[in-house]
Amino acid sequence: MENKISKIGVFTSGGDAPGMNAAIRAVVRACTYYDKTSLGIMRGYxxxxxxxxxxxxxxxVGNILQRGGTVLKSARSKEFRTPEGRKKAYDNIKKQGIDALIAIGGDGTFTGLHKFxxxxxxxxxxxxxxxxNDLAGTDYTIGYDTATNTAVEAIDRIRDTALSHNRLFFIEVMGRxxxxxxxxxGIAGGAAAVIIPEEATSFDELWELLEEGGKTNKKSNLVVVAEGSKIGDAHALARQVKERSSYFDIKxxxxxxxxxxxxxxxxxxxxxxxxxxxxxEGLLQGKSDVMVGVRDRKIVYNKFDDIMSKIHEIDAESLRIAKILSI
Amino acid sequence: MENKISKIGVFTSGGDAPGMNAAIRAVVRACTYYDKTSLGIMRGYxxxxxxxxxxxxxxxVGNILQRGGTVLKSARSKEFRTPEGRKKAYDNIKKQGIDALIAIGGDGTFTGLHKFxxxxxxxxxxxxxxxxNDLAGTDYTIGYDTATNTAVEAIDRIRDTALSHNRLFFIEVMGRxxxxxxxxxGIAGGAAAVIIPEEATSFDELWELLEEGGKTNKKSNLVVVAEGSKIGDAHALARQVKERSSYFDIKxxxxxxxxxxxxxxxxxxxxxxxxxxxxxEGLLQGKSDVMVGVRDRKIVYNKFDDIMSKIHEIDAESLRIAKILSI
Amino acid sequence: MENKISKIGVFTSGGDAPGMNAAIRAVVRACTYYDKTSLGIMRGYxxxxxxxxxxxxxxxVGNILQRGGTVLKSARSKEFRTPEGRKKAYDNIKKQGIDALIAIGGDGTFTGLHKFxxxxxxxxxxxxxxxxNDLAGTDYTIGYDTATNTAVEAIDRIRDTALSHNRLFFIEVMGRxxxxxxxxxGIAGGAAAVIIPEEATSFDELWELLEEGGKTNKKSNLVVVAEGSKIGDAHALARQVKERSSYFDIKxxxxxxxxxxxxxxxxxxxxxxxxxxxxxEGLLQGKSDVMVGVRDRKIVYNKFDDIMSKIHEIDAESLRIAKILSI
Amino acid sequence: MENKISKIGVFTSGGDAPGMNAAIRAVVRACTYYDKTSLGIMRGYxxxxxxxxxxxxxxxVGNILQRGGTVLKSARSKEFRTPEGRKKAYDNIKKQGIDALIAIGGDGTFTGLHKFxxxxxxxxxxxxxxxxNDLAGTDYTIGYDTATNTAVEAIDRIRDTALSHNRLFFIEVMGRxxxxxxxxxGIAGGAAAVIIPEEATSFDELWELLEEGGKTNKKSNLVVVAEGSKIGDAHALARQVKERSSYFDIKxxxxxxxxxxxxxxxxxxxxxxxxxxxxxEGLLQGKSDVMVGVRDRKIVYNKFDDIMSKIHEIDAESLRIAKILSI
Incomplete structure (x- = not known):
């Protein structure tokens, strides 16, 4: 079975993420190691x-593993959503002699490849x-660790100002x-509260937390808000707090x-x-229509349908810890 | 003259800036060195x-010189703008035996101290x-070097995405x-254009620059916009570009x-x-109502009135270089 | 059972590690949450x-979770190794009313506490x-993630020079x-070879790897050497390579x-x-003489004897990946 | 005069320095701006x-200004020190039609180009x-600002450990x-003492400083030693301190x-x-055998002989400040 595949095409698609280049490099060097040819498809579909x-x-692929972004570039393709577009893509792939594909991206990317x-x-x-980090079938997605550290570094900087001025900051991070x-x-940045799409925190609960912090003389007040907040984005929440009280100096x-x-x-x-x-290695073992993932520090392969029907749930324990520590 | 001053009060006021703690430490240790007493006044006026x-x-003041923010905290004081407030402040200073003041801050801080x-x-x-870095009488203000590096690190990160997606980014930085x-x-981040309060770039000129970049196949397009832009903030400029052409994918x-x-x-x-x-050392030499500055790598003292009547002009040479390099 | 413990003493001991302050903060705030008193014991034993x-x-414990080192300080104690020293320690603990202890440190720290x-x-x-990260009973120890990132950042800097000069660098990292x-x-830094205490790489094997890289025109050559290398430290290995060939420019x-x-x-x-x-929470549930750990993203408690009789083995898969990618 | 030069060759030589790529980019884009052709000469001479x-x-030269090292690579050339080597180089330059040269490097590089x-x-x-930053004729050399920040970041990390363990650290930085x-x-890292080649600090003076810090209960003790120290490198100084007293825990x-x-x-x-x-612009204005520099924030050109006969002296004021602040 293994020997049927000799030319693998690799591409990146959707939003870029730090580590995509390291993945491209690993795909290419694994191809070299197994005597396969690798081709890079530019700008995804x-x-x-x-x-x-x-x-x-x-x-x-030397000297790229430390770089953000993707050397193969990424783009959104409307044409690939049409049968004609996919036919064109297939013809090109045949012409190039590509007999297997590896896509690096998120759920949009996977859906396209599944259809194909x-x-x-x-x-x-x-x-x-x-x-x-919003995909089932893996504990971590590539780029999540870096992005969270970047967010925490930014929060650390903002805390300097929050502490110096006794201010309340609303900080919006990614995560639709x-x-x-x-x-x-939020845990790592010492946030007083964290607003996420998965949890039904009401504005009143948020307000209570902030008031309590005020009472116990908390030195800084940071609220981390995920993009996908159900009770309003960072600007909207700041506005609501301002309307209810002039106590806080808010940014x-x-x-x-x-x-x-x-x-x-x-x-x-x-x-x-x-x-x-x-x-x-999955392709060479005959796997297909799967996502490679890491669960409990081991490589796993999950069928596309299994992944897409589930969501990557937030660890309930983390929510609990966040609350204990914001005392 | 020197021996008249024996107790110096130091405080920070206005927006915090990285390096304020290093300045506080230097004031305190210089006091120790010259056998003077130093007191920290919390939250400015x-x-x-x-x-x-x-x-x-x-x-x-050990182990603070590497920290952002200010350990003496900062605040805005409405009361200090009233004669009654300043009288209270004076009475407190007398009570503490403080016979000289050192303020770390910007023009608002200076104006208050001058009046006092x-x-x-x-x-x-x-x-x-x-x-x-908006004060005459010094080549550099404390915090400017750090803030510019922080902006450049952020621009570097954004460039990864801009390059991966061939996008146009408008990035707003501080500077009212x-x-x-x-x-x-902008120069350090390789911006295609920089919009600043001091220079009358029109939207049409900006548009031309972006179009040219498109023609010569520039890989990324970053526009750095100062807060104080006279032709609209980053969001407004992005909107205008979108209205004129759908060519650019803008963030x-x-x-x-x-x-x-x-x-x-x-x-x-x-x-x-x-x-x-x-x-x-300035205080001990009998100087007063001055700002200490650094010009051509030497300590200088300028009278408050001299500083406030001038602006710290942008180097024309930098504007010229920015244009040559955005080719 | 829970209500027997009312005053918990926490301390750090052994070499400091980034994240110790975050652990101290979590201990203290959890105590507050469960209405227990917390005391900090300075400089360990x-x-x-x-x-x-x-x-x-x-x-x-506000504003400490982002700081390296340990606010409770750390020290090595010869006296605690004597029965008299431990008796003194016990008397002090009784005097303070401390009825449970939490130690943050490595195997030396644990051995002391176990004896106590x-x-x-x-x-x-x-x-x-x-x-x-050398303790069984947990997937990760506190500080390991930060230290590895610090090492990788340093390797990234060194690679700039290695690439610019076509040099071979031996880089020694911690890990006795x-x-x-x-x-x-090594994987993250794109090393040509990694020398670790757990694996019996011979000098000849290392030499072969370096020679191959030369043949296939590898742009940079970095060798990462753990402190505990069995075939010589970074300086010794560099010397041996120099003796065998003048081909490489080595640092x-x-x-x-x-x-x-x-x-x-x-x-x-x-x-x-x-x-x-x-x-x-472990203490309040009546656990003792255990190490808290995280396995597969869940909190676990392991008896001291279980942990000390095992070693935290290197993932064989990582060794395999390192080799494939250094092609 | 200007129109005589139409093809400029640029190269980097000697040790690499962060910012060399930004300089290459600026040379190339300035050539484009003035309608000149630019060629890159690889690996210096x-x-x-x-x-x-x-x-x-x-x-x-897009997307290189943020990268360390040099994309044109660097090397030391023995052959260029011979008349035959330089003749070969000249013949190649003629063949390529290069009619002017820009070298980026240090004094060794300049001496070669001057001879040529x-x-x-x-x-x-x-x-x-x-x-x-060891060249007369300019306030700053390219790479110095970055290297000093890198050193300070490392010192900041080491201070975490020094403070946690009350240790004395000797930290050796570059500067032959x-x-x-x-x-x-040293000033930025809060060093207790700084040992530099230009100043005749004796070991006894160093010893005195360290002892004083001990007496006044200084929390951490860091000594920064320049590579070119005249009283022994970091390891040697540490050994001497150890021999004189067992008081300090030294790394x-x-x-x-x-x-x-x-x-x-x-x-x-x-x-x-x-x-x-x-x-x-200097070349186009007919300048030659000069080094471009920046003095008091203005571009200047100095003759090779003027630069090489002088040394870039350390600011006496900085030495004075370092001492006051290490109190």
């Missing part, structure tokens, strides 16, 4: 449709690369559907895209390295 | 009015501590009246308060150390 | 013998705080008995103590937070 | 002799790129002939090559940008 493909070897696999049967494996970055940067910072970039942490590089090798 | 004063010695000096004649020196952070983080990031905090750079710590010693 | 103890409450528990029966729990920092900073850097300090990563802060709360 | 030359344009200029008359300008990094990282860290790499600070990028443009 867009480059697949346009035939924008480059040759990659062990040397061409169903239509054309090209062996395919996905690597979870997204800062949100997932509170992973928020809850963990808002939205960290935004700065959480996506930067040199990946060791954790993301090592995770990406394991997953990149795991993806190649 | 607020603490002066309330008599919130602590004793400081060489040991109590005129009314009560307490010998006073200001140390320029503000990230904006001054383009220092913007122009220098906006407002760096905000994260530029204020963090461990100061070596430059800010050394600058603060020189200025802190300089302030104490 | 030394302070226990001398009765150097401070009161801690939720506010006194056997002799005096004071309920005791250990929290693993050491950068080496454990290759965790070495293997993971050595020993990272040393700089790996111990710095602001902890989010991971170490969150780990320390979970463990700190876990230690208090 | 080595590549000149071998004819290893690449074409550079505005796009090929004297022999063959090729218009030449040097840009000071070295972390040591110059104490710039040492004195400024040594040699920062080494990690000071050379890393992303340049904003200051180094902006400095390099100004100097790169300044070098091209």
């Amino acid at each position: 867009e480059g697949m449709i346009e035939g924008d493909v480059i040759k990659l070897d062990a040397r061409s 696999y169903e239509e054309f049967g090209v062996p395919s494996i996905c690597i979870p690369g997204t800062i949100d 559907h997932s509170g992973y970055i928020a809850i963990n940067s 808002v910072t939205v960290l935004g895209h700065l959480q996506r970039g930067g040199a990946p942490t060791y954790f993301d590089r090592v995770l990406a390295s394991h997953m990149g090798v795991g993806a190649v | 607020e603490g002066m009015i309330e008599g919130d004063v602590i004793k400081l010695d060489a040991r109590s 000096y005129e009314e009560f004649g307490v010998p006073s020196i200001c140390i320029p501590g503000t990230i904006d 009246h001054s383009g220092y952070i913007a122009i220098n983080s 906006v990031t407002v760096l905000g308060h994260l530029q204020r905090g963090g461990a100061p750079t070596y430059f800010d710590r050394v600058l603060a150390s020189h200025m802190g010693v300089g302030a104490v | 030394e302070g226990m013998i001398e009765g150097d103890v401070i009161k801690l409450d939720a506010r006194s 528990y056997e002799e005096f029966g004071v309920p005791s729990i250990c929290i693993p705080g050491t950068i080496d 008995h454990s290759g965790y920092i070495a293997i993971n900073s 050595v850097t020993v990272l040393g103590h700089l790996q111990r300090g710095g602001a902890p990563t989010y991971f170490d802060r969150v780990l320390a937070s979970h463990m700190g709360v876990g230690a208090v | 080595e590549g000149m002799i071998e004819g290893d030359v690449i074409k550079l344009d505005a796009r090929s 200029y004297e022999e063959f008359g090729v218009p030449s300008i040097c840009i000071p790129g070295t972390i040591d 002939h110059s104490g710039y990094i040492a004195i400024n990282s 040594v860290t040699v920062l080494g090559h990690l000071q050379r790499g890393g992303a340049p600070t904003y200051f180094d990028r902006v400095l390099a940008s100004h100097m790169g443009v300044g070098a091209v």
Whole structure:
């Protein structure tokens, strides 16, 4: 079975995440190790449709594992959502002699590749690369560790000012559907409260927490808000607090895209390295339509349907800890 | 003359800036060196009015020079703007036996201290501590070097994403009246354009620059916008570009308060150390109503009126260089 | 059972590790949460013998979770190894009314506490705080994540020079008995080879790897050597390579103590937070003579004897990945 | 005069320094701006002799200004020290049509180019790129600001451990002939003492300082030692202190090559940008055999002979400040 695959195409798609380059490097070097050829498809599905493909070897991925972003670039492709677009992509892949695909990205990327696999049967494996850590089937996604550290560094800076002025800060971090970055940067940043999409904190509960902190003379008050907050974004929450009391001197910072970039942490590089090798080895073992993941520090492969039907739930223990420590 | 001063009160006021703690430490240790007593006045003029004063010695300022923010805290004081408030402050200072003052802050802080000096004649020196570098009479203010590096690190992260997606980013940095952070983080961040309060770039000129970059196939497009932009803030500029063309995939990031905090750079710590010693020595030499500054790497003292009547102009050469390099 | 414990003493001992302060804070705030009193014992067993103890409450541990080192300080105590020393320590503990102990440190710390528990029966729990990640019974120790990132940042800097000069660098990282920092900073730093205490790499094998890299035109050559290397330290290995061939331009850097300090990563802060709360809850549940750990993202408690009889083995998979990627 | 030069060759030589890439980029983009052609000579004089030359344009230097090291690589060339080597280099330069040279490096680089200029008359300008800041004719050299910040970050980490254990650390920083990094990282790192090549501190004076710190209960003791110390390196000094007293718990860290790499600070990028443009404009104005520098924030050009006959003296004021603050 193994010898049927000889040319593997790798690409990145969706939002970029730190560690994607480490994953690309691992895929390419694992190909070299197993005497397979690797090709890089530029700009995700867009480059697949346009035939924008480059040759990659062990040397061409030198000195990239420490860089943020993706050297293969990424793009959103409307055309790939059409049957005609996917047909074009398939024709290009055949022309290049690519007989298996590895995609690095998030759920949008996976959905596209799943459809493509169903239509054309090209062996395919996905690597979870997204800062949100919002995918079932893996304990961690590539980029999440770095993004959370970036958020915490920013919170540390903001705390300097909060402490110096006895201010209340609302800090918005990424996570449209997932509170992973928020809850963990909140614990690590010593937040008084964390607002995440998964948990039904009401504004009154938030208010109570802030009031209590005031009473017990808490030195700084930071509230970390996930993008996907159900009770209003950071600006909206700040406004509501202001309306209820003039006690607090309030500021808002939205960290935004700065959480996506930067040199990946060791954790993301090592995770990406394991997953990149795991993806190649999975293909060579005949796996397809799966996502490679890491559970309890071991490589696992989960079927696309299994992953997409579940959500990556927030650890209830973390929520509990966050509350105890914000005393 | 020297021996008239025996107890110096030091305080921080206005927005905090990285390096303020290094300045406090330098003031206190210089006092120890010259056998003077130093007292810390908490929360600026607020603490002066309330008599919130602590004793400081060489040991109590240990292990603070690497910390952002200010251990003496800062606040805005409405009461100090009234004659009654200032009278209270003066009475407290007399009660404490403080016979000279050193303030670390920006122009608002200086104006307050100048008025106080005129009314009560307490010998006073200001140390320029503000990230904006917007004070005449010194080449650099404390905190500016750190803030610009923080902005550049953020821009570096954002560039990873900009490059991966061929996006156009508008990045707003601090500087309500001054383009220092913007122009220098713009040059250092490889910005396609920099919008500052001091220069009359029109939207059409900006548009032209962006279009040219598109033509010559520039890989990333970053526009750095100072808070005090005269042609609209980062969000407004992004909107205008979107309205004129759908060519660009545009995102906006407002760096905000994260530029204020963090461990100061070596430059800010050394600058603060020189200025802190300089302030104490200035007082002992009989100087008053002046700001200590550094010009061409030498300590200088300028009268309050001289400083406040001038602005710290942006180096024309930097504007020229920024344009050549954004080719 | 729970209500028997009302005053918990916490201390740090052995080499400091980033995240120890976050663990102290978590212990103290969990005590507040469960209406228990917490005392800080200064300088480990030394302070226990001398009765150097401070009161801690939720506010006194504010603004420390982001700091490296330990606010309770650490020391080695010869006297505690004697029965007389331990008796003194016990008397002090009784005098203070402390009825349970939480120690943060490594195996030396644990051994001391175990002996103390056997002799005096004071309920005791250990929290693993050491950068080496060399303790069985937990997937991660506090400080390891930060130290590995610090090592990787240093390797990234050194790679800039290695690449610019086509040089071979030997970089020595911490780990006297454990290759965790070495293997993971090696993978993350793109090392050509990693020398760890657990694996019997011969000098000839190392030589072969370096030669191969030369042949395939590898751009940089970094060898990461754990302190506990069995075939010579970084300087010795560099000497041997020089003796065998003048082909390589070789430099050595020993990272040393700089790996111990710095602001902890989010991971170490969150780990320390979970463990700190876990230690208090363990004591309240009647556990003693155990180490709190995290296995597969869940809090576990292991008996002292179980932990000390095992070693924390290096993941064989990581060794395999390191080899594939150094192609 | 201006139109005589149409093709400029740029190269880096000697030890790499952060900001060299920003200087290369500035040279190339200034060439584009003035309608000149730019070529990159690889590996300094080595590549000149071998004819290893690449074409550079505005796009090929995109996304390099934030990277440490040098994309043109660097090497030491023995052959260039011979008349035959220089003749070969000259022939290659003629063949390529290069009619002016810009070298980025330190005094060794400049001496080579000066000789070459004297022999063959090729218009030449040097840009000071070295972390040591040891060149007369400029206030700052490229890389110095970054290296000093790197040293200070390392010292900050080490201070965490020093404070936690009440230890004395000797930290060796770069600077074979110059104490710039040492004195400024010493002030910024809160060192108890700084040992530099330019100043005749005796061991007894050092000893006295350390003893005094002990007496006044100084919390940490850090001694920063420049590589070029005249009274022994960090290891030797530590040994001497140990021999005289067992009071101190002493450790040594040699920062080494990690000071050379890393992303340049904003200051180094902006400095390099100004100097790169300044070098091209100098050549076009007919200047030759000069080094471009920055004095009091203005571009200056100094003749090679003027620079080499002077040393870049340490600011006496900094030495004075260092002493006052180590109280």
